[in-house]
Amino acid sequence: MRISYREAMRQALHDALASDPRVFLMGEDVGRYGGTYAVSKGFYDEFGPERIRDTPLSELGFVGAGIGAALGGMRPIVEVMTVNFSLLALDQIVNSAALLRHMSGGQVSVPLVIRMATGAGRQLAAQHSHSLENWYAHIPGIRVLAPATIADARGMLGPALADPDPVVIFEHAQLYNMEDDLRDEPNEDWACDIERAAIRRPGSQLSLITYGGSVPKALDAAAELARDGIDVEVVDLRVLRPLDTATISESVSRTHRAVIVDEGWRSGSLAAEVIARIVENCFYDLDAPPVRVCSEEVPIPYAKHMEDAALPQPARIVAAVREVLNV
Amino acid sequence: MNATARKAKAGHGMPERPFAHRLLADMLRIRRMEEKCAELYGAQKIRGFLHLYIGEEACATGAMHALDADDNVVATYREHGHALLRGVPMDAIMAEMFGKAAGCSRGRGGSMHLFDVARRFYGGNAIVGGGLPLAVGLALADRMQGIRRVTACFFGEGAVAEGAFHEGMNLAALWRLPVLFLCENNLYAMGTALDRSESQTELCVKAASYKVPTLKVDGMDVLAVHEATRRAAQQVREEGGPFFVEFRTFRFRAHSMFDPELYRDKAEVEEWKNRGPIHSFSAQLKAAGELTEDGFLELDAEAEAEVAAAVAFAEAAPWEPVEDLLRDVTTRGATR
Ligand SMILES: Cc1ncc(C[n+]2csc(CCOP(=O)(O)OP(=O)(O)O)c2C)c(N)n1
Ligand SMILES: [Mg+2]
Numbered sequence: 001m002r003i004s005y006r007e008a009m010r011q012a013l014h015d016a017l018a019s020d021p022r023v024f025l026m027g028e029d030v031g032r033y034g035g036t037y038a039v040s041k042g043f044y045d046e047f048g049p050e051r052i053r054d055t056p057l058s059e060l061g062f063v064g065a066g067i068g069a070a071l072g073g074m075r076p077i078v079e080v081m082t083v084n085f086s087l088l089a090l091d092q093i094v095n096s097a098a099l100l101r102h103m104s105g106g107q108v109s110v111p112l113v114i115r116m117a118t119g120a121g122r123q124l125a126a127q128h129s130h131s132l133e134n135w136y137a138h139i140p141g142i143r144v145l146a147p148a149t150i151a152d153a154r155g156m157l158g159p160a161l162a163d164p165d166p167v168v169i170f171e172h173a174q175l176y177n178m179e180d181d182l183r184d185e186p187n188e189d190w191a192c193d194i195e196r197a198a199i200r201r202p203g204s205q206l207s208l209i210t211y212g213g214s215v216p217k218a219l220d221a222a223a224e225l226a227r228d229g230i231d232v233e234v235v236d237l238r239v240l241r242p243l244d245t246a247t248i249s250e251s252v253s254r255t256h257r258a259v260i261v262d263e264g265w266r267s268g269s270l271a272a273e274v275i276a277r278i279v280e281n282c283f284y285d286l287d288a289p290p291v292r293v294c295s296e297e298v299p300i301p302y303a304k305h306m307e308d309a310a311l312p313q314p315a316r317i318v319a320a321v322r323e324v325l326n327v
Numbered sequence: 328m329n330a331t332a333r334k335a336k337a338g339h340g341m342p343e344r345p346f347a348h349r350l351l352a353d354m355l356r357i358r359r360m361e362e363k364c365a366e367l368y369g370a371q372k373i374r375g376f377l378h379l380y381i382g383e384e385a386c387a388t389g390a391m392h393a394l395d396a397d398d399n400v401v402a403t404y405r406e407h408g409h410a411l412l413r414g415v416p417m418d419a420i421m422a423e424m425f426g427k428a429a430g431c432s433r434g435r436g437g438s439m440h441l442f443d444v445a446r447r448f449y450g451g452n453a454i455v456g457g458g459l460p461l462a463v464g465l466a467l468a469d470r471m472q473g474i475r476r477v478t479a480c481f482f483g484e485g486a487v488a489e490g491a492f493h494e495g496m497n498l499a500a501l502w503r504l505p506v507l508f509l510c511e512n513n514l515y516a517m518g519t520a521l522d523r524s525e526s527q528t529e530l531c532v533k534a535a536s537y538k539v540p541t542l543k544v545d546g547m548d549v550l551a552v553h554e555a556t557r558r559a560a561q562q563v564r565e566e567g568g569p570f571f572v573e574f575r576t577f578r579f580r581a582h583s584m585f586d587p588e589l590y591r592d593k594a595e596v597e598e599w600k601n602r603g604p605i606h607s608f609s610a611q612l613k614a615a616g617e618l619t620e621d622g623f624l625e626l627d628a629e630a631e632a633e634v635a636a637a638v639a640f641a642e643a644a645p646w647e648p649v650e651d652l653l654r655d656v657t658t659r660g661a662t663r
Contacts, residue, residue, distance in 0.1 A: 024471065050471065055498070056494075056497060056501065058494040058497065058498060060491055060494055061460050061463065061490075061491065061494025061495055061497070061498050062494075063460070064459070064460020064461055064463070064464060064491065064494075065460050065463040065464035065467055065495075066464060067460070067461055067464055068460065068461040068462060068463060068464020068465040068467065068468065069464040069465070069467045069468040069471070071449060071461070071464065071465055071468070072399075072464065072466075072467070072468025072469060073468050074467075074468045074471060074472070076464075088490075091454060091491075092457070092460060092461075095454045095457060096452070096454075096457060096461060101656070101657070101658065102435055102655050102656055103432060103435060103442065103450065104432050104435075104436065104440070104442035104444065104450060105430070105433025105434070105435045105436065105442065106433065106654065107442050107443070107444040107445075108442070108444055108449075109658045140657075141656050141657060143657075163659075164657075164658035164659065165657045165658050
C-alpha cells in the first residue's frame with residue numbers, strides 16, 4: 001500500500017482516537033482548520049470539538065494543560081505547530097513534564113505525547129526552520145522520537161501513547177509529502193518499537209548515521225556512492241532519547257568508519273553526542289576519525305541557494321564519506 | 328466537615344466551636360512546624376531553599392477547609408501549610424525537608440516539591456506561575472471524564488505578571504473549566520512590591536478581564552478566607568467555570584532563608600504582625616467566649632507535640648541508598 005507520510009500519521013492518529021476514549025488531540029488549528037500540515041483533516045467533524053480541541057495561541061498554556069490532563073487520567077496528544085514555537089512551551093515541557101515523576105518521588109507519570117514539525121528546506125527563513133531535537137534529547141525524563149519512514153510515521157504513535165512518560169515526536173516538515181509502501185510490518189496494528197535504531201541500508205565500508213529529515217538524503221548519498229562501488233550502511237537513529245548506543249556501536253565496530261548527518265547546528269549537536277558514544281565504545285575499532293555533516297552555523301537564510309548551502313545535502317554527505325574513506 | 332457544621336452560630340458570627348478550634352489548631356500546626364523548620368535550617372538539618380508561610384496561615388487554613396477531600400490541589404514552593412492541611416502527615420513533610428526517603432516525595436523534592444497524589448496534592452511547583460496550566464489540565468481531564476471536582480490552584484501575586492497566568496486564566500474561562508484560582512497576595516514577590524511590577528495592581532480586574540468571577544478578601548481573617556473560598560468553590564462546583572479569589576495577606580519572615588529583607592521597612596512588617604492571623608482569631612474567639620487561655624495553650628501544646636514527633640521521625644528515618652540514584656526518572660526504569 002503506497003501512502004504519504006502525512007497519511008500514515010493521520011491513520012495513526014485516527015486509530016488512537018478511535019480506540020481509546022482517553023486520547024484527544026489539542027493544538028493550534030488542529031480542528032476546524034484541519035491541522036497546519038493537514039494531518040488531522042476531517043477529525044473535527046468525526047470526533048467533535050471536545051476531542052479535537054482547537055487552542056488559542058498559548059503554547060505554554062496548552063502544553064501545560066496537556067500535562068495536567070495526563071496527570072488527570074487522559075492520554076493527550078498535543079500538537080505544537082513547529083519546534084520553533086515550542087520554545088514558548090519549553091518551561092512546561094522541561095520543568096513540569098520531564099520532572100514531575102522524579103520530583104514527586106515516583107508518585108506520578110505524565111503519559112503525554114507532544115508532536116511537532118521540525119526542520120528547514122522550504123525557504124521559510126530563520127524563525128521557521130529550526131532543528132532543535134537535541135535540546136529535547138538532552139532532558140532526562142522524556143523520550144524523543146524522529147519518525148523518518150512511512151512505517152515509523154504509521155507505527156510510532158501507538159507505542160508513544162502506551163509509554164507512561166512524556167514522548168516528544170518530531171515530524172520533519174519535508175517528509176509529509178514523501179510516499180512509500182507501508183511494508184515489513186510485524187503486526188497488524190503497525191506498532192513498531194520505540195527503543196532501537198534501525199539499519200535502513202546495510203553496508204560494509206562506513207556507517208552513515210542520521211535521523212529525521214536527513215534520512216532520505218543519506219539514502220540518496222548511499223545510492224550515489226554505490227554506483228561508484230562504495231558500500232555504506234545507513235543507520236536511522238529513530239529514537240533520539242534514549243539513544244540506542246548498542247546499534248550504533250555494533251554498526252561502527254563492523255564498518256570501522258562513521259559519518260554523522262544532523263540537520264542541527266554542529267556545536268553541541270546530537271551528532272556530537274553520537275560521536276562521543278562511538279569514541280567511548282569503539283575507539284579501537286575505528287580506522288579513521290568520525291566526521292560530521294551538520295547545518296552551517298548560521299540562522300537558516302531565506303534565499304534558496306543560501307538555505308541549500310546551510311543544510312546537509314547529499315553532495316556534502318558524499319564528499320564527507322569519500323574524505324573518510326580516502327577514495 | 329459539612330456546611331451545616333460550619334454554619335455560623337446565631338448571635339456573634341462565630342462558627343460552631345469545634346470547627347473554630349480546628350481552624351485555630353491548624354494555623355498553630357503550620358506556625359509551629361515552620362518555626363521548627365527555621366530552627367532546623369539554622370542547624371543545617373534542612374538545606375536548600377526554604378520559603379516560610381509564617382503570617383499567611385489563615386489563607387491555607389481557611390481555603391483548605393472549604394475544599395472537599397476529592398478536590399485537586401496545585402500549590403507553589405511556599406506550600407508546607409497547604410500540604411499539611413491537605414492531610415499529608417507532618418512526619419512525611421518533615422522527612423522530606425530532611426531529604427529522607429520517608430519523605431512525601433522520597434527526598435527527591437525537598438521543601439519546594441511536596442507531593443501526595445493519593446490526597447490529590449499535585450505539588451509543590453517552584454516555577455512561578457507553573458502550576459496554573461497544570462491546574463487547567465487537571466480540570467480539563469475531570470470535565471472530559473465526567474468527574475465533578477474542583478481543582479484549586481494556589482499562587483502568589485508575583486505570578487500574575489507571568490504569561491502562564493494569562494494563558495491559564497484564558498483557557499479556564501474559554502473552556503469553562505472548574506478551576507478555583509487562589510491568589511495569595513502578600514504584596515511582595517521576593518523584593519519587588521506589587522506596585523513596582525504591575526501597572527494594574529487590582530488583581531481581580533485582571534481576572535475579570537477574562538470574564539472570570541472574582542472575590543477579594545482579607546487574607547489575615549481565617550473566617551473570611553473560609554467563607555469566600557466556600558462560596559467560590561460552590562459556584563465552581565455548580566456552574567463548572569473558573570473563579571478567582573484574592574487573599575490580601577503578608578509574610579512576616581524573609582522570602583527565603585537567603586533574603587536580608589532590604590526592600591521593606593520593619594515598621595510595615597510590624598504593622599501587619601499586629602494583625603497576625605493566629606493572634607487575631609484567638610482574640611476574636613476569646614471575646615466571643617469561645618476560647619480560654621488554657622484552651623489556647625492546650626491546642627498549642629498539641630501542635631508542639633506533633634512537631635516534636637515529626638522531627639524525631641525525620642531524624643530517625645534512613646537515607647535513600649545512593650545506588651538508587653537513577654530511580655523515578657522514567658516509569659519503566661533508568662535510561663542512559
Ligand atoms: C519563572 C520564575 N521566575 C523567577 C523565579 C524566582 N522566584 C522565586 S519566588 C519569586 C517571587 C514570587 O513571588 P510571589 O508569586 O508573589 O509568591 P511569594 O513568594 O510572595 O509567595 C521569584 C521571583 C522563579 N522561581 N520562577
Ligand atoms: Mg508574593
